[in-house]
Amino acid sequence: MSGGLKQARKALLDPAGIGECELERLMANLMTGRVDYADLYFQYSRHESWSLEEGRVKSGSHNIEQGVGVRAVSGEKTGFAYSDEIVMPALLEAATTARAIARQGGKASVPITWRGGGGLRLYESTDPLAGLADDAKVGLLERVEAEARAQDPRVKQVMANLAAVHEVILVARSDGVLTGDVRPLVRLNVTVIVEQNGRREQGTAGGGGRFAYRYFLDDDTALGYAREAVRQALVNLESIEAPAGTLQVVLGPGWPGILLHEAIGHGLEGDFNRKGTSAFAGRIGEQVASEQCTVVDDGTLPDRRGSLNVDDEGTPTQRTVLIEHGILKGYMQDTLNARLTKTAPTGNGRRESYAHLPMPRMTNTYMLAGQYDPAEIIASVEKGLYAVNFGGGQVDITSGKFVFSASEAYLIEKGKVTRPVKGATLIGSGPEVLTRVGMVGNDLKLDPGVGTCGKDGQSVPVGVGQPTLRIDGLTVGGTR
Amino acid sequence: MRTKDKKQKIEHRYLSSLSDLTSSERLTDLIDTVLTEAKRQGASSAEAGANLAQGLSLTVRLGELETVEHTRDKGLGITVYFGQRSGSASTTDFTPAALRDTVRAACTIARYTAEDACTGLADPDRLAKDIPDLDLHHPWNPKMETAIDLAQLCEDSARRLDSRISNSEGATLSTHEGLEVYGNTHGFLGTVAATRHSLSASIIAQDEKGMQRDYWYTVSRMSSGLEPPEAVGKQAAARALRRLGARKLSTRRCSVVYEAPVAASLLSHFVSAVSGGNLYRQASFLLNHIGKPVFADHVHIYEQPHLKAALGSAAFDGEGVATAPRDLVKDGVLEGYVLDSYSARKLKMQTTGNAGGVHNLTIEPGDRDLTGLLKQMDTGLLVTEFIGFGVNVVTGDYSRGAAGFWIENGEIQYPVEEITIAGNLKDMFRGLVAVGNDVDTRGNIRTGSILLDNMAVAGS
Numbered sequence: 038m039s040g041g042l043k044q045a046r047k048a049l050l051d052p053a054g055i056g057e058c059e060l061e062r063l064m065a066n067l068m069t070g071r072v073d074y075a076d077l078y079f080q081y082s083r084h085e086s087w088s089l090e091e092g093r094v095k096s097g098s099h100n101i102e103q104g105v106g107v108r109a110v111s112g113e114k115t116g117f118a119y120s121d122e123i124v125m126p127a128l129l130e131a132a133t134t135a136r137a138i139a140r141q142g143g144k145a146s147v148p149i150t151w152r153g154g155g156g157l158r159l160y161e162s163t164d165p166l167a168g169l170a171d172d173a174k175v176g177l178l179e180r181v182e183a184e185a186r187a188q189d190p191r192v193k194q195v196m197a198n199l200a201a202v203h204e205v206i207l208v209a210r211s212d213g214v215l216t217g218d219v220r221p222l223v224r225l226n227v228t229v230i231v232e233q234n235g236r237r238e239q240g241t242a243g244g245g246g247r248f249a250y251r252y253f254l255d256d257d258t259a260l261g262y263a264r265e266a267v268r269q270a271l272v273n274l275e276s277i278e279a280p281a282g283t284l285q286v287v288l289g290p291g292w293p294g295i296l297l298h299e300a301i302g303h304g305l306e307g308d309f310n311r312k313g314t315s316a317f318a319g320r321i322g323e324q325v326a327s328e329q330c331t332v333v334d335d336g337t338l339p340d341r342r343g344s345l346n347v348d349d350e351g352t353p354t355q356r357t358v359l360i361e362h363g364i365l366k367g368y369m370q371d372t373l374n375a376r377l378t379k380t381a382p383t384g385n386g387r388r389e390s391y392a393h394l395p396m397p398r399m400t401n402t403y404m405l406a407g408q409y410d411p412a413e414i415i416a417s418v419e420k421g422l423y424a425v426n427f428g429g430g431q432v433d434i435t436s437g438k439f440v441f442s443a444s445e446a447y448l449i450e451k452g453k454v455t456r457p458v459k460g461a462t463l464i465g466s467g468p469e470v471l472t473r474v475g476m477v478g479n480d481l482k483l484d485p486g487v488g489t490c491g492k493d494g495q496s497v498p499v500g501v502g503q504p505t506l507r508i509d510g511l512t513v514g515g516t517r
Numbered sequence: 518m519r520t521k522d523k524k525q526k527i528e529h530r531y532l533s534s535l536s537d538l539t540s541s542e543r544l545t546d547l548i549d550t551v552l553t554e555a556k557r558q559g560a561s562s563a564e565a566g567a568n569l570a571q572g573l574s575l576t577v578r579l580g581e582l583e584t585v586e587h588t589r590d591k592g593l594g595i596t597v598y599f600g601q602r603s604g605s606a607s608t609t610d611f612t613p614a615a616l617r618d619t620v621r622a623a624c625t626i627a628r629y630t631a632e633d634a635c636t637g638l639a640d641p642d643r644l645a646k647d648i649p650d651l652d653l654h655h656p657w658n659p660k661m662e663t664a665i666d667l668a669q670l671c672e673d674s675a676r677r678l679d680s681r682i683s684n685s686e687g688a689t690l691s692t693h694e695g696l697e698v699y700g701n702t703h704g705f706l707g708t709v710a711a712t713r714h715s716l717s718a719s720i721i722a723q724d725e726k727g728m729q730r731d732y733w734y735t736v737s738r739m740s741s742g743l744e745p746p747e748a749v750g751k752q753a754a755a756r757a758l759r760r761l762g763a764r765k766l767s768t769r770r771c772s773v774v775y776e777a778p779v780a781a782s783l784l785s786h787f788v789s790a791v792s793g794g795n796l797y798r799q800a801s802f803l804l805n806h807i808g809k810p811v812f813a814d815h816v817h818i819y820e821q822p823h824l825k826a827a828l829g830s831a832a833f834d835g836e837g838v839a840t841a842p843r844d845l846v847k848d849g850v851l852e853g854y855v856l857d858s859y860s861a862r863k864l865k866m867q868t869t870g871n872a873g874g875v876h877n878l879t880i881e882p883g884d885r886d887l888t889g890l891l892k893q894m895d896t897g898l899l900v901t902e903f904i905g906f907g908v909n910v911v912t913g914d915y916s917r918g919a920a921g922f923w924i925e926n927g928e929i930q931y932p933v934e935e936i937t938i939a940g941n942l943k944d945m946f947r948g949l950v951a952v953g954n955d956v957d958t959r960g961n962i963r964t965g966s967i968l969l970d971n972m973a974v975a976g977s
Binding site: 101312313433513 | 727977
């Protein structure tokens with residue numbers, strides 16, 4: 038039994054007196070009728086958040102959630118119910134509700150032999166909330182604030198937030214897979230507002246991942262976020278109007294990889310492709326990007342925000358090649374869509390909580406490094422935009438149109454980075470944009486651990502990354 | 518209480534009895550228990566909210582039932598004050614031990630947070646005394662077959678409309694019932710029972726150039742307030758069809774009409790800019806604008822918290838403060854902010870009863886419908902969908918992805934996509950040309966279509 042499963046059983050099943058016999062009884066209750074597949078998702082999570090503004094930690098919160106999601110699948114039909122009480126009568130009732138989707142009759146249920154589902158050891162299974170004393174959490178935020186203020190007298194406001202989640206999950210499936218995972222997640226964020234001659238601008242920085250709070254204390258990491266937020270805000274004080282129209286755009290490495298998440302990532306999720314609602318549906322084997330582009334979704338990177346030992350259906354995560362040298366290679370699958378399209382699950386079945394249904398979701402999505410020096414890429418642009426930092430993005434997977442909004446960008450004039458410009462939204466077409474990649478840098482970088490992806494109202498932590506990229510024609514939504 | 522958007526859970530024994538007295542008494546008892554426990558653990562004051570909710574959501578796709586989701590949620594959150602220090606905690610477990618632990622977690626946090634002169638409960642004289650019945654609670658328990666039939670009828674109507682309707686993301690019927698109780702140690706206790714039912718369809722049209730998706734929905738506190746399923750389906754399909762063959766525009770400056778369903782976003786940016794939290798943090802382009810013109814002179818924006826059966830109605834806010842109808846903008850001049858007690862104290866003002874947000878914020882409609890507004894614009898862009906966010910409330914800088922239609926002679930010429938529209942909200946609000954009378958009442962912000970001039974459109 039893996040360490041994750043052992044801890045998960047102790048936290049989720051033992052207190053309720055639920056053992057393998059009880060799980061089997063629940064599964065027998067679910068698998069009556071024409072149910073092809075069923076699963077139980079047990080979850081316990083503790084979340085804390087500490088916020089500083091005006092130099093003081095004025096508020097903090099602590100939340101506990103636990104429950105079980107019960108799903109029964111019959112063909113393309115899914116029945117779902119959940120309970121926030123982990124006790125047998127409530128679980129049996131939820132099972133009866135969930136299985137009502139399937140017609141009666143059909144096969145009798147067969148005995149289940151429980152087995153481990155495998156999985157990785159990508160992160161420590163410790164509780165991050167308990168890893169640092171509360172006064173040290175407050176002290177950390179105060180040092181971040183002081184560091185930001187010390188950078189420049191134009192800093193008027195500093196807001197910082199420190200948050201952690203300790204989550205334990207256990208998945209029991211009708212095919213006998215019984216697996217667990219203990220998932221730490223921490224995050225620190227800093228926003229500053231600067232003012233000069235009546236003009237105010239803001240800058241934001243932060244990071245995190247699946248580890249303990251001490252990550253922020255090591256190597257000055259937290260103070261680095263403070264300096265970075267101030268730097269960005271001061272750059273924005275000097276910004277002029279952004280250009281409007283279609284330009285050559287150079288994207289910096291790391292977080293600008295949100296391009297990949299929006300332009301192609303969502304469009305390659307298995308549900309949209311099974312249903313034929315994605316602009317990428319039926320295009321496996323076709324060229325959808327320049328030959329320089331290889332893009333992967335990789336849930337197996339140690340400590341990353343988007344990584345998982347097993348996904349929320351108990352499937353071990355993996356590195357899935359989405360695009361190889363420009364050719365579309367594969368989609369990201371959960372168990373439902375993999376079964377219906379007769380492909381293999383890829384460890385991308387994720388859910389926000391036990392109260393939500395799993396869907397195909399990204400983990401860490403990034404483009405592999407190319408051959409060009411980033412300086413060479415910028416030098417190759419006569420007139421264009423150099424965008425190094427972004428806010429959010431969004432995509433319409435059916436038309437393929439996507440946006441992502443730059444929060445720090447500069448003009449490129451005659452091969453040189455010149456003036457900063459105001460934030461602007463960039464818009465393009467997912468199936469086309471990567472075909473216009475002219476140069477791929479040799480400087481692959483992953484984001485600092487800040488991404489949250491929303492789909493059908495469910496949020497999950499994700500990662501992105503890329504090297505410096507030159508796109509030969511992307512619409513820049515400025516005003517000039 | 519700050520439990521915004523937090524999914525919360527429900528106990529089984531309440532499933533069939535949310536609207537009866539037992540549920541409400543049980544929640545009231547819980548509030549009483551945790552407030553007493555907070556006092557026992559040394560808090561000088563405290564406030565707590567608890568809720569129960571249940572619902573059903575089902576989706577029919579391509580004529581077949583696809584998913585059925587049963588939801589039942591419950592939750593309790595508490596904020597404790599030790600003098601001017603505070604801490605918060607929440608739980609979904611209502612057992613006595615869990616409640617005690619939750620109170621203790623909040624008290625522990627309060628030991629480490631700093632003194633803050635502005636923190637604390639709302640002032641007692643602002644708490645709601647008479648709580649009017651706003652007609653928000655109309656439970657609907659359709660039989661599963663009936664619910665499936667309604668969703669099927671909706672999707673079928675969409676799919677039958679035109680041969681170019683090639684696919685569907687389905688039609689979804691949802692019904693939700695919730696009960697919330699809020700109390701504080703000033704002795705306030707308020708209960709709200711509310712329902713919300715909706716039917717939506719998301720439909721895909723296809724021609725040789727590609728696919729386009731659009732959707733439509735109806736939502737109401739009562740099932741009888743929903744649009745007929747056929748109308749919802751047809752509207753979703755018609756909206757997808759009219760987008761087929763969309764092209765890019767060249768980069769230009771032009772007038773823009775925001776169709777009513779997307780016009781609400783403009784007012785939500787306004788609400789964000791006049792919200793206490795952004796004002797005291799100096800994170801708003803409308804800082805220090807009370808008494809100054811912020812919209813065109815003809816604009817009147819007001820709150821109607823007591824509208825019967827409306828989606829944004831509330832007799833009291835998240836701190837128990839009585840709500841009241843009021844003007845935010847009169848003759849284009851900013852008359853009031855959107856404040857809770859904390860931000861009001863920070864700004865040396867009075868709370869406006871907006872802990873948790875605005876209540877049926879309304880911009881006074883003009884006398885033209887959408888067709889009339891397009892005629893008034895003559896030439897320009899009709900935006901029917903935005904994509905992405907791209908709004909900076911600190912500076913007012915605005916740049917969003919858009920799709921819609923190019924208009925000439927007041928009439929639709931062709932669909933457009935993959936463009937952005939940009940400007941600064943300060944100029945956009947001041948230059949607001951007209952508001953339509955085609956008011957969309959499906960949300961907490963009520964507006965007709967809005968005409969703006971001189972926006973930057975970026976395309977090819």
